[in-house]
Amino acid sequence: MKTFRYLPGVATLSLDDTTCVGCGMCETVCPHGVLKIDHKKAAIIDPDGCMECGACATNCPVHAITVTPGVGCASYIIQTWIKGKEAATCGGGSCC
Amino acid sequence: MTNPCSCRPDCCTQGAPAGCEKISSPFVPLPAAAPKDIPCCGSPITKPAGPHEMPGYTICQFVRNFTETPTGRVPIIDTRLTGRDWLGAFRVRLGIFRDAYQVAPGIYGAGSPGPDSPVLVTANYKLSFDTLRRQLGSVDAWIMVCDTRGINVWCAAGKKTFSSQEVADRAVRCNLTQLVRHRQLVLPQLSATGVSAQKVKQLCGFEVVWGPIRAEDITRFLKNGMTADETMRRVTFSTTERLVLTPVELYLLAKPLVRVLAAVFLISGFGPGLFSFHAAWSRGLYAAAAFVLGIFSGAVVMPILLPWIPGLSFSLKGATTGLICAVLLPRGLSGTAFSALMLVVMAVSSYLAMNFTGCTPFTSPSGVEKEMRLAIPLQAVAMLAASVLWILAAFV
Numbered sequence: 476m477k478t479f480r481y482l483p484g485v486a487t488l489s490l491d492d493t494t495c496v497g498c499g500m501c502e503t504v505c506p507h508g509v510l511k512i513d514h515k516k517a518a519i520i521d522p523d524g525c526m527e528c529g530a531c532a533t534n535c536p537v538h539a540i541t542v543t544p545g546v547g548c549a550s551y552i553i554q555t556w557i558k559g560k561e562a563a564t565c566g567g568g569s570c571c
Numbered sequence: 572m573t574n575p576c577s578c579r580p581d582c583c584t585q586g587a588p589a590g591c592e593k594i595s596s597p598f599v600p601l602p603a604a605a606p607k608d609i610p611c612c613g614s615p616i617t618k619p620a621g622p623h624e625m626p627g628y629t630i631c632q633f634v635r636n637f638t639e640t641p642t643g644r645v646p647i648i649d650t651r652l653t654g655r656d657w658l659g660a661f662r663v664r665l666g667i668f669r670d671a672y673q674v675a676p677g678i679y680g681a682g683s684p685g686p687d688s689p690v691l692v693t694a695n696y697k698l699s700f701d702t703l704r705r706q707l708g709s710v711d712a713w714i715m716v717c718d719t720r721g722i723n724v725w726c727a728a729g730k731k732t733f734s735s736q737e738v739a740d741r742a743v744r745c746n747l748t749q750l751v752r753h754r755q756l757v758l759p760q761l762s763a764t765g766v767s768a769q770k771v772k773q774l775c776g777f778e779v780v781w782g783p784i785r786a787e788d789i790t791r792f793l794k795n796g797m798t799a800d801e802t803m804r805r806v807t808f809s810t811t812e813r814l815v816l817t818p819v820e821l822y823l824l825a826k827p828l829v830r831v832l833a834a835v836f837l838i839s840g841f842g843p844g845l846f847s848f849h850a851a852w853s854r855g856l857y858a859a860a861a862f863v864l865g866i867f868s869g870a871v872v873m874p875i876l877l878p879w880i881p882g883l884s885f886s887l888k889g890a891t892t893g894l895i896c897a898v899l900l901p902r903g904l905s906g907t908a909f910s911a912l913m914l915v916v917m918a919v920s921s922y923l924a925m926n927f928t929g930c931t932p933f934t935s936p937s938g939v940e941k942e943m944r945l946a947i948p949l950q951a952v953a954m955l956a957a958s959v960l961w962i963l964a965a966f967v
């Protein structure tokens with residue numbers, strides 16, 4: 476989304492283009508147009524547009540994409556700091 | 572009264588009306604045509620039970636009819652929302668009964684679906700289901716509702732309740748291979764966070780076709796031979812989309828606010844005579860106004876003005892709107908007191924704006940965490956400084 480930008484240089488998205496088979500699935504599922512097929516290989520064309528939803532990594536058939544997906548929600552992150560990642564919930568169903 | 576004996580013996584508690592013969596058998600057949608004038612119980616006999624009614628079940632109001640299929644009876648849904656659906660949507664947007672707004676998982680039909688109709692997959696949050704069905708118009712399709720625990724598509728995919736396993740299991744349980752001749756499932760693009768097309772194919776043999784992000788594009792997508800153009804593939808975050816999220820944020824704040832305000836009134840009571848109930852009330856009202864203003868700034872003003880406020884970090888944007896909203900603080904305060912309350916407005920607004928990251932479709936968790944590590948200590952310092960200044964102001 477070009478009209479909405481967030482902090483640059485933080486997204487954990489990475490792509491191993493030697494493993495990539497150029498199937499284009501990542502380009503299809505990315506809601507922000509971060510990945511694009513170029514010369515039969517995927518390329519990260521807008522790394523700062525990545526919101527780490529993990530759709531590309533979940534759907535890469537050869538596991539060429541890695542990203543640490545997560546919930547980009549402050550109250551959830553506070554819970555992970557206090558209770559640890561396992562016990563953190565999305566406010567007992569009161570969010571999302 | 573034309574026919575006083577039409578009273579049903581099993582429901583009448585007042586005995587037979589005068590002039591009515593006492594009937595020995597309690598099993599009296601109902602008259603073939605219900606008379607207009609019923610002498611007891613008040614309610615006229617309306618209509619008999621429908622052919623689809625079953626003991627222990629109620630038919631959902633959005634079900635228009637049922638169709639017989641090789642896999643059994645399938646409900647055909649109405650593609651127009653009624654006042655009740657809109658009221659339900661309005662209620663959950665406010666945050667009321669949000670956790671129990673679900674539809675039963677399984678297969679539904681829209682229009683007159685047949686063995687070649689597409690299968691559209693969605694979540695069992697009723698708001699998601701309603702959003703999809705009102706877009707279908709006269710389209711003939713099957714709707715496969717997954718059990719996402721009443722959570723919307725994207726959040727459920729993020730929490731992995733909308734998963735490859737759930738989609739495949741649901742397809743098997745719905746006997747899709749008996750219902751349709753093709754082997755394709757249309758999934759909303761945003762479910763890709765939890766669903767792997769490859770895995771679904773392995774698990775149940777159905778190919779995943781990634782549908783558009785927004786339900787409003789579904790008919791165009793189907794007309795285009797199941798292809799999505801670039802606009803269908805990109806998330807948006809329009810003013811309306813941001814605006815509908817604000818009531819829930821406010822609703823969730825109501826509970827913690829009670830505790831916070833209790834503390835605010837308590838702190839406001841400290842002064843030259845150690846503690847004064849009069850000051851707790853009169854000064855407390857000023858401080859409470861600052862909190863309300865901070866909430867308004869961080870949970871309403873900032874989300875609406877989001878794209879136009881300079882900067883990238885949400886906490887900074889919130890502090891900015893807080894600074895501007897502070898001009899609305901009540902007049903007649905001393906410089907120290909005003910500074911204290913201005914800090915309150917800015918800190919509260921900054922914190923809530925930071926929390927709004929969870930509602931947006933573009934902030935990365937890594938970014939949110941980075942921002943929070945810097946912003947939370949600053950917000951805490953601002954609140955502490957505000958408390959000290961506020962107590963000091965009582966002595967000046």
